Amino acid sequence: xxxxxxxxxxxxxxxxxxxxxxxxxxxLSGRCIGLLGPNGSGKSTLLNTLLGFYRPLAxxxxxxxxxxxxxxxxxxxxxxxxxxxxxxxxxxxxVHFVRYMAELSGLPKSEAMERAHEAFFHVGLGEARYRKLxxxxxxxxxxxxxxxxxxxxxxxxxxxxxxxxxxxxxxxRMLQLVRDIRDTGEVRVLxxxxxxxxxxxxxxxxxxxKDGKIAALCNLEEERKAxxxxxxxxxxxxxxFLESIRGLGCECASFGAGRLKIVLPDNIEVRxxxxxxxxxxxxxxxxxxxxxxxxxxxxxxxxxxxGASVETKVMSxxxx
Amino acid sequence: xxxxxxxxxxxxxxxxxxxxxxxxxxxxxxERLFDxxxxxxxxxxxxxxxxxxxxxxxFVHSSSAQTLLNIRFGREPLINNQFFFRFLSMEAxxxxxxxxxxxxxxxxxDFANHSIQLYLSRPLSRTEYLAGKISVLAxxxxxxxxxxxxxxxxxxAEMQGQxxxxxxxxIAGAIILASILxxxxxxxxSMALTVWVKWRIAATALFFGVLFFMAGFGFAVNAVLRTKxxxxxxxxxxxxxxxxxxxxxxxxxxxxxxEIVPVWSAWASLLTVCGFCLWLLNSRLKAREVxxx
Numbered sequence: 001x002x003x004x005x006x007x008x009x010x011x012x013x014x015x016x017x018x019x020x021x022x023x024x025x026x027x028l029s030g031r032c033i034g035l036l037g038p039n040g041s042g043k044s045t046l047l048n049t050l051l052g053f054y055r056p057l058a059x060x061x062x063x064x065x066x067x068x069x070x071x072x073x074x075x076x077x078x079x080x081x082x083x084x085x086x087x088x089x090x091x092x093x094x095v096h097f098v099r100y101m102a103e104l105s106g107l108p109k110s111e112a113m114e115r116a117h118e119a120f121f122h123v124g125l126g127e128a129r130y131r132k133l134x135x136x137x138x139x140x141x142x143x144x145x146x147x148x149x150x151x152x153x154x155x156x157x158x159x160x161x162x163x164x165x166x167x168x169x170x171x172x173r174m175l176q177l178v179r180d181i182r183d184t185g186e187v188r189v190l191x192x193x194x195x196x197x198x199x200x201x202x203x204x205x206x207x208x209x210k211d212g213k214i215a216a217l218c219n220l221e222e223e224r225k226a227x228x229x230x231x232x233x234x235x236x237x238x239x240x241f242l243e244s245i246r247g248l249g250c251e252c253a254s255f256g257a258g259r260l261k262i263v264l265p266d267n268i269e270v271r272x273x274x275x276x277x278x279x280x281x282x283x284x285x286x287x288x289x290x291x292x293x294x295x296x297x298x299x300x301x302x303x304x305x306x307g308a309s310v311e312t313k314v315m316s317x318x319x320x
Numbered sequence: 321x322x323x324x325x326x327x328x329x330x331x332x333x334x335x336x337x338x339x340x341x342x343x344x345x346x347x348x349x350x351e352r353l354f355d356x357x358x359x360x361x362x363x364x365x366x367x368x369x370x371x372x373x374x375x376x377x378x379f380v381h382s383s384s385a386q387t388l389l390n391i392r393f394g395r396e397p398l399i400n401n402q403f404f405f406r407f408l409s410m411e412a413x414x415x416x417x418x419x420x421x422x423x424x425x426x427x428x429x430d431f432a433n434h435s436i437q438l439y440l441s442r443p444l445s446r447t448e449y450l451a452g453k454i455s456v457l458a459x460x461x462x463x464x465x466x467x468x469x470x471x472x473x474x475x476x477a478e479m480q481g482q483x484x485x486x487x488x489x490x491i492a493g494a495i496i497l498a499s500i501l502x503x504x505x506x507x508x509x510s511m512a513l514t515v516w517v518k519w520r521i522a523a524t525a526l527f528f529g530v531l532f533f534m535a536g537f538g539f540a541v542n543a544v545l546r547t548k549x550x551x552x553x554x555x556x557x558x559x560x561x562x563x564x565x566x567x568x569x570x571x572x573x574x575x576x577x578x579e580i581v582p583v584w585s586a587w588a589s590l591l592t593v594c595g596f597c598l599w600l601l602n603s604r605l606k607a608r609e610v611x612x613x
Binding site: 048051053073074076077079081083085086087088089090091100101103104105106107108111115122148150152153154155180181184186187 | 328329330331332333334335336338341344345348429430432433434435437438439440441442443444445606607
């Protein structure tokens with residue numbers, strides 16, 4: 001399963017008088033792709049567009065090389081969708097519901113029944129499969145939604161906030177399931193989430209939206225490798241010091257209150273920073289090496305996108 | 321390997337034909353309706369007029385049965401257009417109650433459960449979704465209207481002989497056309513009201529309201545404005561006006577107090593309602609509404 005999964009070609013979506021997605025361009029080919037962005041950035045609109053719910057005002061979307069407007073029906077049979085909100089038939093038993101959905105995706109009766117059972121065992125709800133969906137707990141409902149999304153064996157799985165409302169244990173179980181599904185190599189996954197940690201744990205590629213535009217599109221693995229010499233500094237006075245560091249050939253960003261982030265080129269040693277600080281009588285109060293986390297990528301994207309400042313706060317738990 | 325030991329794998333087996341997907345909705349819809357014993361019992365009850373009709377045709381043609389029961393039928397033909405009109409009218413009212421039971425819950429449950437987006441994210445268009453849901457009602461109503469009526473027509477043609485079937489073939493046509501109109505009208509109305517109010521009880525109340533309160537309003541319009549056009553708001557009556565013309569029954573026998581509205585206006589009234597229902601369904605039945613909710 002090589003080649004791009006999703007290709008956005010100047011995609012523009014208008015709902016009512018508002019342009020929600022504004023000329024998106026990019027190609028996504030990761031095994032598991034994270035879709036990030038603050039509220040109202042257009043994540044759900046992009047998911048809905050991939051499902052063919054919205055017609056583009058301009059541009060195209062291709063999934064596995066097929067234009068969604070021209071091959072919508074065929075593509076939908078290859079897509080599994082787990083919506084964010086509760087979506088099921090309350091008075092149906094779990095396995096009956098998943099079988100129903102699999103049949104609608106095109107599976108013959110007997111295969112649908114077999115795969116419904118299989119999907120229920122796979123998500124860990126095997127024992128509860130004959131219970132009515134209305135009696136399920138929140139965590140079980142999330143798993144049942146995942147089961148209906150995978151029962152027909154899609155090639156692309158769209159997960160909208162899959163860990164919403166789950167307790168830490170259930171969240172870990174859900175993420176492990178997503179990783180297991182991803183690692184089979186038979187399906188590509190697109191996860192839309194507010195939780196940076198979820199995306200970081202599962203995804204190898206990230207698309208970050210801001211105000212309907214792509215603020216960042218990056219391969220997480222490559223990004224991490226490229227930022228191995230990533231340094232965080234806290235100094236008492238950054239005036240002049242910042243310029244001197246840049247003079248050494250380092251990439252440098254200031255986050256206020258003396259907090260600096262620096263990418264050291266291969267030919268620069270840390271001791272040169274100490275020397276500079278000494279020369280300028282700057283106290284280095286904290287220094288640590290760290291990998292470039294998704295949080296940093298996200299913050300950078302928010303800073304760079306449209307040249308605006310960071311409006312979205314990232315809380316300590318990684319929730320936007 | 322046992323089912324519970326298997327891990328995720330993509331499906332590469334046979335797929336059902338695309339055109340047949342909507343029948344999955346119909347099959348599951350019927351299955352769910354017949355889960356209720358009361359509904360099943362009522363559906364069986366709807367076949368009673370058919371059995372009555374069969375017996376009646378048999379008695380009309382069997383002199384020994386007439387002698388046994390000491391009944392004498394006159395020389396007037398008893399099995400004619402009037403007979404089928406009355407039979408269909410009776411079945412239509414029974415079918416109306418069947419629709420009032422089954423119709424509003426069909427889509428409102430999907431709205432209540434936010435499951436429209438699940439249906440429409442599959443290889444199923446909005447039209448197919450609606451076709452699948454309407455087919456549930458169409459199947460039920462067909463088995464209580466035109467199918468038994470056509471069977472009765474066939475039995476009568478067989479027992480009467482002498483080319484009766486060919487001479488009266490237009491009655492079979494009237495049965496089918498009248499039933500299709502009734503089924504389309506009642507199904508679209510119940511579905512459209514459901515997507516509008518999205519709450520089963522309210523949709524059922526509105527269903528009765530549109531048919532009976534509008535009729536009352538029509539009476540008021542006639543009385544206040546001293547006109548006959550208020551009849552156009554009486555939709556069940558408009559159905560009977562159209563049926564009367566299809567079954568070649570004089571309009572004065574189906575219309576009240578000589579206030580006869582032209583047949584074209586009855587057609588126009590019904591088709592306008594059907595068109596409005598389609599518009600309502602088209603504008604309300606969307607996956608993204610669920611997303612916004």
